[in-house]
Amino acid sequence: MQLQEQAALVTGGASGLGAEVVRQLARAGARVTILDINLELAQTLANEVGAHAVACDITSSDSVQQALRSASEAHGPARILINCAGIGGARRLVGKDGQAMPLDDFSRVINVNLIGTFNMIRLTATGMIAQEAMADGERGVIINTASVAAYDGQIGQAAYAASKGGLTSLTLPLARDLAQFGVRVMTIAPGLFLTPLLYQLPEEVQQSLAASIPFPKRLGKAEEFAQLALHIVGNLSLNGEVIRLDGALRLPPR
Template identity: 80%
Template sequence: MNVQGQAALVTGGASGLGAETARQLAQAGAKVAVLDINMEAAEALAREIGGVAARCDITSEASVREALALAREAHGPARILMNCAGIGGAKRLVGRDGQAMPLEDFSRVINVNLVGTFNAIRLAAAEMVALDPLEDGERGVIVCTASVAAFDGQVGQAAYAASKGGITSLTLPLARDLAQFGVRVMTIAPGLFLTPLLYQLPEEVQQSLGASIPFPKRLGKASEFAQLAVHIAGNLSLNGEVIRLDGALRLPPR
C-alpha cells in the first residue's frame, strides 16, 4: 500500500529500531502512533515526527486496547502495525553454580517477545479486517521483529531464541489466516544492529562485533531496518516471509 496518509502503529516505538521505523514512516507521510511503556521518550519522539504517543504494555490486553483506541481517535483506524517491542536477556540453562535457569526468567522473555507480539497482532488485526479494502484489495500490513538468534541461537540464548523462533513460525500461518481479508504479515530477522543495548558496550567491543559480519563489516544501522520495514509496507507481493537482515552473518555458538 501507499503509506502516505495511512495510520500506523509502532510498538516499542520510543527507541532503537522502533524509533527509526516511526521516523521513516512519518517521513513517508504516514500518521504514526508511538506505542511504548516509556512515555517520556514516546512523547518526545511523537513531538519530533508530528505523531501521537500512547503508553502500551504489549503483554496486557487492556493496555493494548487503550493504546489502539487513543491512536484511532487521533489518526483514524490503523492499516499498518510495526511490532518492534521486545526485551533481551541471556542466561545458561545450567549456570556455573550448577543451578537450573529460573523458570520465571524464561517465561518473562517468552511472554514479552512472543505472547506480547501476538497480543498486539490479534487486536490490531481484528480492527484491520473490518476496514474497507483499498484499491488493490489490501486492508492492512503487519511487520514483526524476530532475530537471527531464531536460527543461530547462541549459548545462553535459549529464552531469547525461542521467543524469536516463535515469531518466525507465526509468520506464515498468520499470513494465511489473514489472506482472505487482504492483510499481509511479514517478519524481519535482524542480525547485529547498533541499538541502545549495543551503544552501552565499549567502542572496541562494538568494532569487534562489526568485524564479524561478512559485509558490510560494521553493525547494522537502525535506518536500514526501518528502510526495509517501510518497503515491506509498500510492496504488495511481500507476504508470509521472514527476511534475514544480517550482512550474511551466521552466529557462532558463543
C-alpha cells in the same frame, strides 16, 4: 500500500529500531502512533516528528485495547502495524553454580517477545479487517521483529531464541489466516544492529562484533531496518516470509 495519510502503529517505537521506523514513516507522510511502555520517551519523539504517543504494555490486553482506542481517535483505524517491542536477556540453562535457570526468566522473555507480540497482532487485526479494501483488495500489513538468534541461537540465548523462533514460525500461518481479508504478515530478522544496547558497549567490543559480519563489515544501522520495513509496506507481493537482515552473518555458539 501507499504510506501517505495511512494510520500506522509502532510498538517499542520510543527507541532503537522502532524509533527510526517512526521517523521514516512520519517523513513518508503516515500518521504514526508510538506505543511504548516508556511514555515520556515516546512523547519526546512524538513531539519531534509530529506523531501521537500512547503508553502501552503489549502483554496486557486491557492496555493494548486502550492504546488502540487512543490511536484510532487520533488518526483513525490503523492499516499498518510494525512490532518492534521486545526484551533481551541471556542466561545459561544450567549456571556455573550448577543451578537451573529460573523458570520465571524464560517465561518473562517469552511473555513479552512472543505472547505480547501475538496479543498486539490479534487485537489490531480485528480493526484492520473491518476496514474497506483498497486497491488489489489490501486492508493492512503487519511486520514483526524477530532476530537471527531464531536460527543461530547462542549459548545463554535459550529464552530469547525461542521467543524469536516463535515469531518466525507464526509468520506464515498468520499470513494464511489473514489472507482472505487482504492483510499481509511479514517478519524481519535483524542481525547485529547498532541499537542503544550496543552503544553502551566499549568501542573495541563493537568493532569485534562488526568484524564477524561478512559484508558490510560494520554493525547494521537502524535506518536500514526502517528502510526494509517501509519497503515491505509498499510491496504487495511480500507476504508470509521472514527476511534476514544481517550482512550474511551466522552467529557462532558464543
